[in-house]
Amino acid sequence: MSWIRNAWYVGATSAEVGDAPLGRRLLGERMVFFRDAQGRVQAVEDFCPHRGAALSLGRVCKGELVCGYHGLAMGGDGVTRSMPGQRVGAFPRIQRFAVEERYGFVWVWAGEADGADTSAIPVLEWHGNPAWAYGGGLYHIKADYRLMIDNLMDLTHETYVHATSIGQEEIDETPCTTRREGATVVTSRFMERIDAPPFWRDALAAIGVPEDTKVDRWQICRFSPPSHVLIEVGVAVAGLGGVDAPDDQKAYSIVTDFITPEADGSMWYFWGMARRFRPQDAALTERIRDGQGRIFAEDMAVLEHQQRNLDDFAQRKLLKLNIDAGGVQSRRMIDELLAKEACAQVV
Template sequence: MKTAAFPLNAWYAAAYDVEVKHSLLPRTICKQKLVMFRKSDGQVAVLEDACWHRLLPLSMGRLEGDEVVCGYHGLVYNAAGRCTHMPSQETLNPSACVRSYPAVEKHRFVWVWPGDPAKADPALIPDMHWNDDAEWAGDGKLITVKCDYRLVVDNLMDLTHETFVHGSSIGNRAVAESPFVATHGDRTATVTRWMEGVEPPPFWASQIDHARGYRGPVDRWQIIRFEAPCTVTIDVGVAEAGSGAVPPGGNAGDPTQGDRSRGVNGFVLNTITPETDGTCHYFWAFARNYCLGEQRLTHLLREGVATIFREDELVLEAQQQAIDERPDHIFYNLNIDAGSMWARRLIDKMIAKETPPGRTVVPIRQVA
């Protein structure tokens, strides 16, 4: 028997904080249907989206104060999932409750723990502080992509595809041709790529011109950090060639930050939440540490990055369709797959800890 292709004992982004209001918001997380709402004190509550009585989704009901009223027979549930009222009777069945989920707001996201609530340690929430740090400005969006969430992780861990998928914006030959180094820890994997004295792609050429008034060759960096099971933060940017932004010997993979004062620096923030075995919620944001007061630039960058990620979405969904049509196809890894291979191993390690004897992890593909 096979089990799910994702661990449950982990924090997953369920919504941007602005999405959750004093109203019922349904969303499927790790194949579990949830309903979220913000209470009168501002705290977020997350419940199973199914009434105890006849399983109608609670999201089809309404909020009365801080309680959810089922839209079928009027059973009322508090934020902890306990039924507080039943129609036409004073005695409440003691088993009348729905599951509540641990939820924490951090870094502009609402994080939900779909596994064992006793293990829901907020300290395990991935670090995405750039998303609400006063020294950074940015914004992002949510995309629901019709693919296995691990394909998005693969895409982010190997940026070679920028050369071919995003050639009109962030990609050029330097990305595909520059050396990189992949390292890993117990919960993380990192891919570091330094590019010295290269021509900037259109996106970065416009950013360094706008912020620094510089035109010419640049030193460029990409430091990709994966944290299991599905968060990827990417330290990116360009600086005047030879300015010291790329540390000496940086092409050996040293992730030490150099002098970036004559450049522009961004962080691409990504956290991917499985919805089903073949769909996922992709939360992303782009944060920058230059021209912080320019709201117009924040808007332009968000929409520009959205266009870039739309290109990824089309590729990922086409890839998933091809995988579904060829379930026995064997894939072979290249050197550029080193980062995604480590990420997959860390994900598999988390799943294995939750897998009962006799069950196996659902593979996304066979890899030779």
């Protein structure tokens, strides 16, 4: 197992868990999410204790999960409540998972449910804040989740993979710095007096700044365990302080990347962008979401082919350059926490 268990991962968006159960494989476990009678999200293993049917193929009735095979009713605590014409008091309890609905996401704890600490869920300052707007989506990617972390902590690939949207030569030409801040790895790049690439020219036009204006551009990538990457990105009219420029002279956003392993070699990727300009413009939110979706689809194609190569050429050793420092440090942090969990299990 290559992922940390005692941590919170995004398992679904709130919108995905509605009237019907949602089955999803996460962290090597088959889970089913549903809402109880109070509307709270619950999660149990996707396994009916009667004949092993998938509970996710059933329905939700009065806050209980009803198996679509023989009508067994399951509670959010993993205890069978009833079954037509049968006595179920001796049925074994199935595994439940700790979940917390927050910021429009359903967070799931991969370790023992009783050890879940909700204070460890990242704080998303923009959620519910009228000064911000958010749009995002979900991709299922057939690649190891750590490849996505590598990708996000080294944005030099933008020049090549995203040449028609956010890429530009200045990314290659400007060195980045990498450091650890407590439990966070930070990789930063600041570009000065450059032309904005197409995606950011559109953002400048949205705030009334001429598209041909010289800009200062920033990329500040922050990895935090188990597999979250938040990236401050944007452009500002050159010479006004970059990321600290006045709000009416910059397009400032945070790219959100919540990466949840499905199993070895596959992941669920919850992507989005929170922006702090023109927050009430719903059409702009949709346009940015569509553009960002196309950008991340390009990443998905690269990563899935990369995974196939790594599988086929497993004997090859990969090279590490200075641009890889963010990914290398992030993987090192993951390995440290995995070793810590392993030692705790031995004790």
